Amino acid sequence: MIRRHSIELALPGASIGAVAGAMAGGLTLFAGQPTGLAALSALALAAPLAFFGGLYGVLLGHGVFRPGTFGPVGLYWMAAFPVSRLLQESVAGVGMADGVPLFLAFQAMVSLGFAIGFVWMHERLMPHWLVRRAGDNPLAKDLLSQYVRYASLVRARKGARR
Amino acid sequence: MDTSNTPPATATPPVEDDRVWKAGRLEPMPIRKLPDAPPSVHILGPTVFLVALGVGMGESYMWPRLVLLFGPEIRWLFLIGVTLQAVVMLEMARYAMATGESIFSGAARVFKPLMWFFFIVAIAVYIWPGHLSAGAAAFEEITGIPWVVTAVAGLILVGVVFTLAKVIYNLLENVLSLLIGALVLGTAVVAAMVGSWSDVGTTITGMFSIGYLPSEAMSAAWFPVIVGACAFAGPSGMQQMWYTLHLRDSGAGMGAHIPKVRGLRHAGEEEEMPNRGFMFDTDDPAEMAKWKGWRRWVTFDALLLFWGVTMLVTISFTVIAQSAVRINPGVRDVIRGDDREVALTAMADAVSAAGSSVLGVVFLGFIALIGLNATLGLFDSFSRGQADMTFNFVPGAKKLGMSKLYGIFLWGVILFGIGILLFGPADGPSAILDTLAFLSTFAMGAYCVTLLLVNNRMLPKPIRPKWWSNAIIGFGAVFYLGMLLYSLFAFGVVVG
Numbered sequence: 123m124i125r126r127h128s129i130e131l132a133l134p135g136a137s138i139g140a141v142a143g144a145m146a147g148g149l150t151l152f153a154g155q156p157t158g159l160a161a162l163s164a165l166a167l168a169a170p171l172a173f174f175g176g177l178y179g180v181l182l183g184h185g186v187f188r189p190g191t192f193g194p195v196g197l198y199w200m201a202a203f204p205v206s207r208l209l210q211e212s213v214a215g216v217g218m219a220d221g222v223p224l225f226l227a228f229q230a231m232v233s234l235g236f237a238i239g240f241v242w243m244h245e246r247l248m249p250h251w252l253v254r255r256a257g258d259n260p261l262a263k264d265l266l267s268q269y270v271r272y273a274s275l276v277r278a279r280k281g282a283r284r
Numbered sequence: 285m286d287t288s289n290t291p292p293a294t295a296t297p298p299v300e301d302d303r304v305w306k307a308g309r310l311e312p313m314p315i316r317k318l319p320d321a322p323p324s325v326h327i328l329g330p331t332v333f334l335v336a337l338g339v340g341m342g343e344s345y346m347w348p349r350l351v352l353l354f355g356p357e358i359r360w361l362f363l364i365g366v367t368l369q370a371v372v373m374l375e376m377a378r379y380a381m382a383t384g385e386s387i388f389s390g391a392a393r394v395f396k397p398l399m400w401f402f403f404i405v406a407i408a409v410y411i412w413p414g415h416l417s418a419g420a421a422a423f424e425e426i427t428g429i430p431w432v433v434t435a436v437a438g439l440i441l442v443g444v445v446f447t448l449a450k451v452i453y454n455l456l457e458n459v460l461s462l463l464i465g466a467l468v469l470g471t472a473v474v475a476a477m478v479g480s481w482s483d484v485g486t487t488i489t490g491m492f493s494i495g496y497l498p499s500e501a502m503s504a505a506w507f508p509v510i511v512g513a514c515a516f517a518g519p520s521g522m523q524q525m526w527y528t529l530h531l532r533d534s535g536a537g538m539g540a541h542i543p544k545v546r547g548l549r550h551a552g553e554e555e556e557m558p559n560r561g562f563m564f565d566t567d568d569p570a571e572m573a574k575w576k577g578w579r580r581w582v583t584f585d586a587l588l589l590f591w592g593v594t595m596l597v598t599i600s601f602t603v604i605a606q607s608a609v610r611i612n613p614g615v616r617d618v619i620r621g622d623d624r625e626v627a628l629t630a631m632a633d634a635v636s637a638a639g640s641s642v643l644g645v646v647f648l649g650f651i652a653l654i655g656l657n658a659t660l661g662l663f664d665s666f667s668r669g670q671a672d673m674t675f676n677f678v679p680g681a682k683k684l685g686m687s688k689l690y691g692i693f694l695w696g697v698i699l700f701g702i703g704i705l706l707f708g709p710a711d712g713p714s715a716i717l718d719t720l721a722f723l724s725t726f727a728m729g730a731y732c733v734t735l736l737l738v739n740n741r742m743l744p745k746p747i748r749p750k751w752w753s754n755a756i757i758g759f760g761a762v763f764y765l766g767m768l769l770y771s772l773f774a775f776g777v778v779v780g
Contacts, residue, residue, distance in 0.1 A: 138469070141469075142469045142470075142472075142473050143473075145469075145470055145473050145474075167473075203476075207476055220480055220481045220482065224480075224481040225480075225481070227481055228476075228479065228480060228481040228484055229476055231484055231599075232472050232475050232476040232479070232600065233472070233476075234592070234596055235468060235471065235472035235475070235596040235597065235599075235600055236468075236469060236472035236473070236476070238468055238592070238593055238596065239465050239466075239467075239468030239469035239470075239471075239472055240469065242465040242468060243462065243465035243466070243469065246462060246465065
């Protein structure tokens with residue numbers, strides 16, 4: 123039961139990761155690669171990104187990360203994104219021109235951009251999902267209360283400004 | 285502190301006291317308690333608005349274009365521009381958070397004509413539908429629909445959206461922020477797949493090639509464009525000044541004491557905005573501790589979100605442009621030609637060649653999206669800013685109410701924009717954009733001077749900026765105005 127509760131929290135992050143990874147498939151497909159390879163390429167990136175995205179949601183639920191803070195998430199993706207790309211390149215890649223260390227260094231750099239997009243999306247999707255699940259998932263309920271506390275703090279000062 | 289220390293006569297709420305802080309010749313600011321800073325550094329601060337606007341045409345269009353032309357070494361100017369903007373943001377926030385007033389009110393405290401100067405410059409700079417027209421041109425590339433049609437439709441859409449109920453606006457805001465998220469994610473994935481370490485290497489070393497200016501850049505044709513592009517590094521023109529309105533409205537610092545601004549389109553509910561903000565007791569160590577908390581909060585926003593996001597997105601876009609030119613060196617020549625309108629197409633084609641045809645469409649789609657997004661934000665902020673100044677400083681304007689003033693400015697700028705697009709002298713998107721960029725530089729130099737005056741003269745000593753911060757802002761004034769005047773006298777060109 124507890125396991126199911128944790129996995130539910132993974133859904134928004136996993137979806138974001140999967141969609142971002144699937145973009146890679148589109149790129150490969152239109153670059154003139156065979157459909158099979160494009161699908162493989164998409165899957166090879168979407169799967170690890172979805173995994174790490176989901177894991178972030180679970181860790182968030184268990185209090186390892188705090189909602190909306192960037193620093194830890196940036197570090198998290200700095201490790202997770204290069205690993206995902208390495209996995210993709212080794213399964214369906216065209217070879218790394220610079221060699222593995224420089225490849226990883228480049229991916230680690232881009233990962234910070236990815237992390238910003240990820241947090242941005244996650245912060246917008248997660249609360250909606252939590253509202254739906256809070257009824258029968260205590261983990262979701264706890265996490266939602268954190269969001270609500272912050273939101274009411276902001277709302278109290280902000281009011282109906284538009 | 286310049287306060288008249290009269291203890292409260294009755295035992296009613298002890299937070300209310302009769303002391304005031306006299307700043308300039310306008311109504312003094314009553315002393316109130318500073319609210320606590322947010323418990324955690326949270327990404328959903330008002331800076332998100334600034335980031336959304338900041339990651340705009342400069343990052344995705346103007347700078348990659350300059351990089352394709354002059355090589356990545358030109359980007360040292362970008363580094364200076366964005367870093368300056370981060371410091372400007374911190375200083376804008378200083379006044380807004382300490383008083384709950386907009387920087388326009390601060391300017392009026394120093395010297396009222398200064399505020400009217402910005403009122404006029406805002407109109408001069410922002411009535412041109414520059415952002416939208418470039419986005420619409422990108423849309424034309426994808427769909428074949430003439431850009432004027434898209435631009436006019438976009439303008440009307442903006443007006444309708446901001447005139448209708450706020451529910452629709454919230455929906456749109458959510459959709460737009462999801463699209464911005466997708467833009468950042470997509471840019472990262474694309475850059476990860478088409479770029480390599482050597483591209484980043486040249487991009488980063490390019491940022492530190494301080495002083496690099498190829499002879500071609502020092503020409504009447506290109507120097508004004510470069511000046512404009514510097515102004516477009518990060519939030520351009522008066523966006524930073526409007527940021528103080530958003531800080532106030534989101535209740536940051538003393539903004540919490542300003543009565544809530546009611547729905548701008550709810551004409552029935554009139555505003556009860558005071559003519560002045562508030563000040564906290566800067567002699568009280570507890571208050572100063574809270575102030576430090578607020579400064580930490582906004583510094584986090586400025587450095588990580590604003591500086592970091594802008595840098596990363598532009599590095600990604602430059603990496604894409606770099607790999608494009610590596611694959612098709614002819615792109616550089618196309619852009620060098622007289623017809624600068626082909627720049628957009630050439631860049632998209634180059635991007636297509638680097639990855640795939642779909643990548644070119646994605647690139648143009650991003651440009652179109654950024655154009656619409658920036659226009660939404662700009663027109664809203666413009667109308668807020670002008671309405672705010674009119675409401676506070678035009679006699680009798682309070683009778684009209686904030687919502688009506690907002691509507692007047694919004695529809696005014698929209699109708700003028702449509703007129704310009706249909707009958708105006710502007711012959712193409714890029715021409716409008718360059719004019720706008722160049723004029724913004726002037727506003728930016730002027731607000732640096734204003735910031736120095738406002739923060740150093742209108743705030744109590746303990747919360748005035750440090751010397752190094754003043755030095756950077758002073759440098760900003762010299763940077764923006766100096767380039768503008770140099771362009772004027774060396775090349776005789778006011779507008780690129």
